Every structure is written in structure tokens, then in C-alpha cells.
Amino acid sequence: MSIQDVLMTNIISLNKNATIGEAMATLKQYHLSSAPVTDDNGVYLGKFGIRCLLRALLPAAVTMEGGLGHVDFLLGTMPGIAKKMKKLESQKISEFLDNDLAPLTLESSLPEAMRLMCAYSGSLPVIDSATKKLAGVVSARSVLSNLEILYTAISLRPDEINEDDLELLRKHKVIS
Amino acid sequence: MSILDPLLLACLVMVMVYYFVISDKMNQAVVALLGMVLVIVLGVVTQEEAIAAIDFNTLFLLIGMMVIVLTMKRSGVFQFLAIWAARASRGNPRVLFILLSLITASLSGLLDNVTTVMLIVPVVLLITEQLKLKAWPFLLAQAFFSNVGGTATLIGDPPNIIIGSAVGFSFMDFVYNAGPVVVMCLVVYVALFDFIWGRHMTTSLRARAHLLRYNPVAALEDIPLLYKSLFVLALTIGSFIFGHMYFHIQTGTSALAGAVLLLLLDSWKIDKEERNKRVQKAFEHVEWETVFFFLGLFVVVAALEKVGVLNFFAEQMVTFTQGDFNTMAMVILWGSGLLSAFINNIPFVATMIPIIKDMAPQFGGAEAINPLWWSLVLGACFGGNGSLIGASANVIVAAYAGRASQPISFMKFTLAGFPLMLISIVISTIYIYWRYL
Numbered sequence: 260m261s262i263q264d265v266l267m268t269n270i271i272s273l274n275k276n277a278t279i280g281e282a283m284a285t286l287k288q289y290h291l292s293s294a295p296v297t298d299d300n301g302v303y304l305g306k307f308g309i310r311c312l313l314r315a316l317l318p319a320a321v322t323m324e325g326g327l328g329h330v331d332f333l334l335g336t337m338p339g340i341a342k343k344m345k346k347l348e349s350q351k352i353s354e355f356l357d358n359d360l361a362p363l364t365l366e367s368s369l370p371e372a373m374r375l376m377c378a379y380s381g382s383l384p385v386i387d388s389a390t391k392k393l394a395g396v397v398s399a400r401s402v403l404s405n406l407e408i409l410y411t412a413i414s415l416r417p418d419e420i421n422e423d424d425l426e427l428l429r430k431h432k433v434i435s
Numbered sequence: 436m437s438i439l440d441p442l443l444l445a446c447l448v449m450v451m452v453y454y455f456v457i458s459d460k461m462n463q464a465v466v467a468l469l470g471m472v473l474v475i476v477l478g479v480v481t482q483e484e485a486i487a488a489i490d491f492n493t494l495f496l497l498i499g500m501m502v503i504v505l506t507m508k509r510s511g512v513f514q515f516l517a518i519w520a521a522r523a524s525r526g527n528p529r530v531l532f533i534l535l536s537l538i539t540a541s542l543s544g545l546l547d548n549v550t551t552v553m554l555i556v557p558v559v560l561l562i563t564e565q566l567k568l569k570a571w572p573f574l575l576a577q578a579f580f581s582n583v584g585g586t587a588t589l590i591g592d593p594p595n596i597i598i599g600s601a602v603g604f605s606f607m608d609f610v611y612n613a614g615p616v617v618v619m620c621l622v623v624y625v626a627l628f629d630f631i632w633g634r635h636m637t638t639s640l641r642a643r644a645h646l647l648r649y650n651p652v653a654a655l656e657d658i659p660l661l662y663k664s665l666f667v668l669a670l671t672i673g674s675f676i677f678g679h680m681y682f683h684i685q686t687g688t689s690a691l692a693g694a695v696l697l698l699l700l701d702s703w704k705i706d707k708e709e710r711n712k713r714v715q716k717a718f719e720h721v722e723w724e725t726v727f728f729f730l731g732l733f734v735v736v737a738a739l740e741k742v743g744v745l746n747f748f749a750e751q752m753v754t755f756t757q758g759d760f761n762t763m764a765m766v767i768l769w770g771s772g773l774l775s776a777f778i779n780n781i782p783f784v785a786t787m788i789p790i791i792k793d794m795a796p797q798f799g800g801a802e803a804i805n806p807l808w809w810s811l812v813l814g815a816c817f818g819g820n821g822s823l824i825g826a827s828a829n830v831i832v833a834a835y836a837g838r839a840s841q842p843i844s845f846m847k848f849t850l851a852g853f854p855l856m857l858i859s860i861v862i863s864t865i866y867i868y869w870r871y872l
Contacts, residue, residue: 320839329511335645
């Protein structure tokens, strides 16, 4: 079982020239919280989603590295933030991409994909490492349903050890 | 002269250390440690001599103060102070500008400059964004005032820590000798900053109203911790003053004792896992890079001292000034000011200490050369304002400015900083003449 088995290729992606307003409309239409962003050639650039917008709305002093850890004292600032949101709608999403997470490649292992899913929410983008183009996304759901199929397959497997495994054991001189 | 001559080897190692620290091609702590390893392996100093050369009092003081400040940070007191300033100024940018600068200057006297600006700058960025003001005059002021404020005390600035420890100056020695000139500089700086930037600052009444809604008390995250850390900080400073006077306890021990007490109070009677986590975090956040940089430098400088290079420099400087004490004080003040503007003042000060010590016999003993030490302190600390790379606090402020998309370039900093540095050195010149010469 590899990344290819769980890869979803028919996906919604955003173009880097889209505005925040357009991108938010697309995400809302498809009930997504984030989507991968590509340039005109399909090269993956990062993710854009609701969290990117939230981040852009807060003052830089809060979201930057080494910024304020806790802002309970920020009272009465919501009208300003609402205005900022309207202003941001016409800006290009390319300024606000989330690049915290390096994308998976077609060669990545599935346990690695699962490990990242534990730490980050949403589906994970997968790129072709040679062309850097977006190949698709993997989601926790697609991994889990493939595991169901895998379990059915192995539960039907005969008790005897198969030829591939025997070959490997012989190669490492476990058996002769 | 053979290539393996200790004199040559020690000089080569020091040149290497200076080269890499100035060019910033290698991490400074790694360079200093490499220098230390080289002088030991090449046999310039023995390991015993190297260990004896490390000024553990300085390292203890650094580590102790870092632990205290980093634990104190969790209480939110630094955010509180800045937001309190916003309220006290009633959102008036001109008043706020001066108030924030003076808060930074005072905190820098009690804490390390870098830590101070790291804690205050994010809040300053927040406040300027709320008032829709350009952040850079505020940020420049933060860097300049932290360097000036730090000059006033033994613990305010790393050069002071090293000099104080090597010469045996007490906390109060610094307050008496560097304090007056720092106050003079602050007055002049406030007047200049207000004249150049402050009086032109305007904001809308609506923005001021928004800022006044910020609740300073909500910025305090852990009030019991605040009391504990203020108590420990007061105790530690008290021990710097009185411990030294009456019990001959050195500052390093006082600082470590303060750190231990605060860790003890902070982790008292809480479950084991959380307790250990808090203590581990406090130690983790100590800037080990700085500690190891100092450690390596002490050994490299000791090697130079052992082979007689520094003594040679001392003699050359005395010859150059024709044995005139007043000229020597001015050469040290201006030389260290101009050099510290563009090179890291820590290796410079570490090298100058043995050189100045070697001058004592020529000028009538250790007591008589005290004005030279104050010249070095004022030159090295004020020199930090001369350019963006003059002090680590400047670099930190510029980094934060960049993250908030309000970049401060080298030129922008230097155009304001170099004249300010000259002004503070002129003030120091007058002060040193008037007070000591």
C-alpha cells in the first residue's frame, strides 16, 4: 500500500492569482477549510484556508515568531478586525499562503502521511518530486478506508507464508 | 620564529576568532569554542590554565539573570507595563513614545538588553498598529534606550558584567559612576527624539479610544508568579548591593541564588511532571550560545595574555599617549566607542580588560586607573548605538521589525544611531573630564 493507492486526484485547488474573496467563496461552496494553491503551470506553492485568513486578520505582533503569547487584554478591537477583513478580500491569496508543512511526495510512506495527519488538520498535498507539480491530496479518511480494504485482503490470506516473504528470508540467510 | 611558537599561534587564533565574529561567517559561539580548543590542543595554554581563565562569576551572573527573567516573563508583567503605558499616556502618541522608551531604558538597567527588547517590542508593534503610526521611530527608540539604560548598571549590559567581574566593581560602583552620565544621556535623547519624531506624531481619536479599551490587568497571566518574581528580583538586586558590601558574596552567586529561589517558589507543591517541565523549560531557554561564546573568549584572551601580546599592546598604547593619563582615558573612550559601533563589543572588552590591567603600574596602581575602566564601560556600551550591528539588541529589534513588515535597514539605523552615539560619547567626554581628570 503506497501513497498512490490513497491519492485523490480529482480535487479542488486554488490559483495563486485568486483573491481572498474568491478563494473563500470556493472553499465555502465545496465545504472545505483549506485547499492547495498552484501557479498557472500546476506547480504547488502552499495551502490557503480559513486559518490563513484568521492569521492575516490578527495584528502582526500577535502572529509573528516570538510574538505575544496571550492577548486577553485586546478588548474592543473587533470592529477594526472586521474592517480589515473587508479590505483583505481584494488581496491576492499568494501573500498569505501557509507553508509550515512541506508537501508529501509520491514516494512518501503512508505511516509518514499518517504521522503528519496527527499533527495538522485537513488533507495533505502530494507533489511529484521531479516537476514540483501538485499530484493530488491524501486525507485521513482515504487512508482509513484503504486500511479497511487491506484488512479484508489480509484476513483472507492463507496461513502459509507467501513466496515473496520466503525469498526475502532466504536472501538474508534466515532460512536456507 | 617557528610556526609553532605559542606567541604566533595565540595571535593567529585570535585573528581567526575576530575575523569570523566580525564577518559573521560562522556562529560566534562555535568560533569562540573552536579558538579555545585550538589554544589548548596547540599547547599555548594547558587545560588547567584554560579552566582557571574562565570567569565563572560572569557566567553564573548571566545564567542566573536569564533564568529569573525567563520565569518572570510567564507572569505577563512586560506586556502589562507597555499596555499600562498606553493607558497612562491616554493614547497620546507623543507621550507614549517617551514613556515606552523610558520603560525600556529602566528595564534594561535591571535585565539584559536583548531580553528587554524581545519582551517589549511585540507590544510596541501592537500599540503602533492600533494607533496607525509608523513603527520604526518607536523601534529605533527601543534599541537606543535599551543600550543607554543598560549602561547604568552592573547587570544591564554584557560588557559591564565582564568588566565588573574582572575588576571587582560592585553594583553600586556602577550606579555611582555610570548612572549620572546615563541620566544625562537619557535627558538629551528624550529631547532629541521628541523634537525629531515625537512632536509630529498624530493619531485619530477613534484609534485612541480603541487603545484605551485594552485592559492592562488582563495582560497579567499569572499574578502569584508576578509577586514571586518581583520578590526574588528585589532580593537579588538587594543581594548585589548588600551581599557585596557586607558578606563578600559575588554577583554570580547572588544571581544563581535568585534563580534557584524563583525556580523553587515557582515549582513548589505542584505535581511532579509539571514541576519538572517548568524547571526544564527555564533552563532550556537560557541563551547557551551567549554563555559558550563568553566561555570560549575568556580562554582565547587568556592565551593572548599568557604569551605577552596584550602586555605589548598596553605598552604601545602608553607610548602612543606619551604616558599621559588624560589622553589615555580619551583614547579608550573614543576608541572603544567607534570600534564597538561596528564590531561586537564583547570580544573587544574581553581583550581590553587585561590590556588596561597591565597599565596599572605605569599610572600608579589599580585604584588610580578606575577612570580608564569607566571610559571603557561608557565607550563600549554607548558605541552599541552606532550601527545596526553594534549591539545584539539592535539586531533583535530589526528582526522583529522585519517580521512585522516594517523593515529597518542598516542605513536607516546608522543614520540615526551614529550621530546619537557621537552625542553620548561627547557627553561622556565632558563627564569624565569633569568627574575624574
